[in-house]
Amino acid sequence: MPPIEEEKRRAFLVEDRGSDSESDNSSIWGDVEARFGRIQWAATTKAYSNLVLRRIAVFLLPSFIHHRFSPARERRSDNTSNGAKTLSPTAYLDGMRGLAAFFFSKYTSLWRLPFVRLLYSGPSMVCVFFVISGYALSLRPLQLARKRNSEAFARTTSSLVFRRFFRLYLPPVISTLGVALLLRWGAYEGTREFIKDRTFTKNVIEHHPVRLDSLSAQLTHWGHEMWAFLHIWSWANHAGSTQYDVHLWTIPLEFRCSMVLFLILIGTARLRDNVRLVVVGLLSWFVLRNDRWEMLLFLAGMTIADLDLRRNAHNGHEGRGNTAGSSSPQPTLQLPLDEKTKPILPASQERSTSDSFWTLVSIFALYLLSCPDAGPWDVPGWRYLGTLIPTWFTEKYRFWQVVGACLFYLGHLSYAVYLMHGPVTHVLGYPVQRWAWGITGVEGSGFKSGVVLAAIINIPLVVWAADIFWRAVDIPSVRFAKWLESKLSV
Structure with a gap:
C-alpha cells in the first residue's frame, strides 16, 4: 500500500x-x-x-x-x-403567675392546714391570677396617664383592647381542638371509667368529654361549644366552661373584666392621681356589693399598680441580665423589694420595721387565701371569719380568698400550664395515678402516698406539655395579634 x-x-x-x-x-x-x-x-x-x-x-x-x-x-x-434579654415592666410577675396556674391545676388534696393547702388550692390561685392580670394590664397605661402623654396612652390602650381577644381566646381554641381530635383517636377512653370510681376519686369527679360517633360529628359539636365559649355575656357561675376543658371557665370572665378595666383606665386617665384612687375605690366597693368578685380583683391589681407608681417602686433597678463588658446596661424593672431604703431613719432600722410589717401582712394574706374550698363554717380557726361573710356574697368560700389575694399579690408558661393541665391529666395523668395507687394501695396513708408518687411524674409531664404549647401556640398567638394589629392600624 x-x-x-x-x-x-x-x-x-x-x-x-x-x-x-x-x-x-x-x-x-x-x-x-x-x-x-x-x-x-x-x-x-x-x-x-x-x-x-x-x-x-x-x-x-x-x-x-x-x-x-x-x-x-x-x-x-x-x-x-x-x-x-430586656425584661418588660411586669416580667417579675411571670413566676408567681406561673405558680398560680400550676397550683390551679391540682386535682386532689393532700393536706388541709392553712398555708400548706395553698400548694394545691385551685380557687385561691384563681384570685391571685386575676389580681396579677389587673396589675399587668394597668401598669403601662397608668405610667403614661401619670405622664399626661395622651397620644401614647391612647395608642397603648387601643393596642391592649385589640389584642386581648386573640391573646385569651386563640390558644384555648387550638387546645380544645386538640382535645376533640384526641377524643376521636380514643386517647380519653382508657380513663373514662377510672375517674368515676369512688375508690380512687374521693373529691370532685371531673367531667370527661363525650366521644361522638364520627369525626365530623365531633368537630361540629366542638364548633358549637366554641361558639358558646365566646359568649361572654352570661353572669352565671362557670358559664364559660366548655365540655372539652371545664377549667376554661375563667377565660370569658377574664376577657370581660379586661374590657371593663380598659374602660375604667380610659375614663380615669385625666383625673388627678388622688381623685383616680378614690374613684377606683368607689368602683371597687360597687362591684363587690354587686357580687362581682372577679372584677374587684382586677381593680385591686390596678390600684396596686397605681400605688407602686406613686412610690416609684419600679425606678432605680438596673438590669442584672447583662453580660460583663456591656457598654450601657439595659434598665430592667425588678420586683420592688428594696424601695424603702431612703435614709430618713437609720437604714437597718427602717428596713427591719418595714420588712416586719409587710411580712406580717403577707402571712395574714396567705392565711386568708387558705380558706377551705368547702366553706369556713365548720373548720377550726375559720368559724368566726365565716360569720363575717356578707349574706349577699354568693360564692361564700371565695370571700376571704378574694381578700387575701388583694392583700398578697406577688406568667411565660402560666397560661400554657392552665390550658394544658386538663388534657394532660385526662390522657396521661389518670393512668399514672392508677399505676401509682396500684403500687401504694388506696387504704390509709397509701392513698396519699400514691398521690405523691403520681405527682412526681405528672407535674413534669404537665410542665413539659405546657412548655411545648407555649412555644408552638401561645407565643405565635401573641405575634399573630401584633402582626394583625400592625396590618390593620393607621
Whole structure:
C-alpha cells in the first residue's frame, strides 16, 4: 500500500477511534452524573431529614435547656446585641403567675392546714391570677396617664383592647381542638371509667368529654361549644366552661373584666392621681356589693399598680441580665423589694420595721387565701371569719380568698400550664395515678402516698406539655395579634 494511502488509513482509524472514545466517554460520564445526582439527592434528602428530626427533637425539649442545642436561634431572639434579654415592666410577675396556674391545676388534696393547702388550692390561685392580670394590664397605661402623654396612652390602650381577644381566646381554641381530635383517636377512653370510681376519686369527679360517633360529628359539636365559649355575656357561675376543658371557665370572665378595666383606665386617665384612687375605690366597693368578685380583683391589681407608681417602686433597678463588658446596661424593672431604703431613719432600722410589717401582712394574706374550698363554717380557726361573710356574697368560700389575694399579690408558661393541665391529666395523668395507687394501695396513708408518687411524674409531664404549647401556640398567638394589629392600624 502506498505510504500516502497508509497514512490516510491510519488517520481515519485514529479519528474513528477518537469518535468512538468520545462516544464511550460521553456515555460513561452521563452514567456517572446520573449516579452522582442520585447520590446527591439521597444525601440532600438525608441531610434535610436529619435537620427536621433534630429540630423536632430540640423543640420537644423543655425551653430552659433546648437553647443549648440551638444557640444561633437564641442569639437571634434576644432583644439586645450582647445576648441579654430586656425584661418588660411586669416580667417579675411571670413566676408567681406561673405558680398560680400550676397550683390551679391540682386535682386532689393532700393536706388541709392553712398555708400548706395553698400548694394545691385551685380557687385561691384563681384570685391571685386575676389580681396579677389587673396589675399587668394597668401598669403601662397608668405610667403614661401619670405622664399626661395622651397620644401614647391612647395608642397603648387601643393596642391592649385589640389584642386581648386573640391573646385569651386563640390558644384555648387550638387546645380544645386538640382535645376533640384526641377524643376521636380514643386517647380519653382508657380513663373514662377510672375517674368515676369512688375508690380512687374521693373529691370532685371531673367531667370527661363525650366521644361522638364520627369525626365530623365531633368537630361540629366542638364548633358549637366554641361558639358558646365566646359568649361572654352570661353572669352565671362557670358559664364559660366548655365540655372539652371545664377549667376554661375563667377565660370569658377574664376577657370581660379586661374590657371593663380598659374602660375604667380610659375614663380615669385625666383625673388627678388622688381623685383616680378614690374613684377606683368607689368602683371597687360597687362591684363587690354587686357580687362581682372577679372584677374587684382586677381593680385591686390596678390600684396596686397605681400605688407602686406613686412610690416609684419600679425606678432605680438596673438590669442584672447583662453580660460583663456591656457598654450601657439595659434598665430592667425588678420586683420592688428594696424601695424603702431612703435614709430618713437609720437604714437597718427602717428596713427591719418595714420588712416586719409587710411580712406580717403577707402571712395574714396567705392565711386568708387558705380558706377551705368547702366553706369556713365548720373548720377550726375559720368559724368566726365565716360569720363575717356578707349574706349577699354568693360564692361564700371565695370571700376571704378574694381578700387575701388583694392583700398578697406577688406568667411565660402560666397560661400554657392552665390550658394544658386538663388534657394532660385526662390522657396521661389518670393512668399514672392508677399505676401509682396500684403500687401504694388506696387504704390509709397509701392513698396519699400514691398521690405523691403520681405527682412526681405528672407535674413534669404537665410542665413539659405546657412548655411545648407555649412555644408552638401561645407565643405565635401573641405575634399573630401584633402582626394583625400592625396590618390593620393607621
